Amino acid sequence: MNGCQAGRSVNFAAMRLLEADGRMTDPARQLLSAVARVSEALLRDVRILPRDRNWLRFPWYRGSKGGGAFVMGDRIYLHRSLLEDRRSHDLLDLLAHEVGHLAHAERFDPTTAVGRARFVLWAAGHYLRSALTHGRHAYQLARIEQEAERGRWVLRELIKTVGIPTLTQVMNDPERMRSFLADHAARISDLHQRYPGWPVAQR
């Protein structure tokens, strides 16, 4: 679940993150598994779809604000504009957060409609409880949001070190991604240790 985090420069070459059926490419799975600590098996099953494919039309964020995403079981729904090539870096940034929710959804049999509905209700309970203690910052300070943001923080810090062009290159080749992640394993592990949480002031 996510509001708009977009609006950064899009001067780089597009990354191909998704297959035609909405599943992630092999390199995208490897990278997101490393930065978000979500198993590749879980990422293999997930499909990223435009929001007009789900009955609630989630997420409700307006496309003009950059779009957003919503995890429902083994699917991640997002605004269609995020699937455009020119938004591929925004999509990667968003997915690094969203895949964190897959681990939450996994507890509720994400392959069935009942399981997906139970997950949505469970997540809503987190936001409501957070509202009681955190008021207007309820969404961001909910425990499940703080947990999910870890992946995006690690990814952004990693990009500060290696740069987007390097990442774009290895994104096109599973073997190169594998060796890239092996080369940076210590750095990624260190970043996981240093995740400071998702401070409200950043929004």
Ligand SMILES: [Zn+2]
């Ligand atoms: Zn979220």
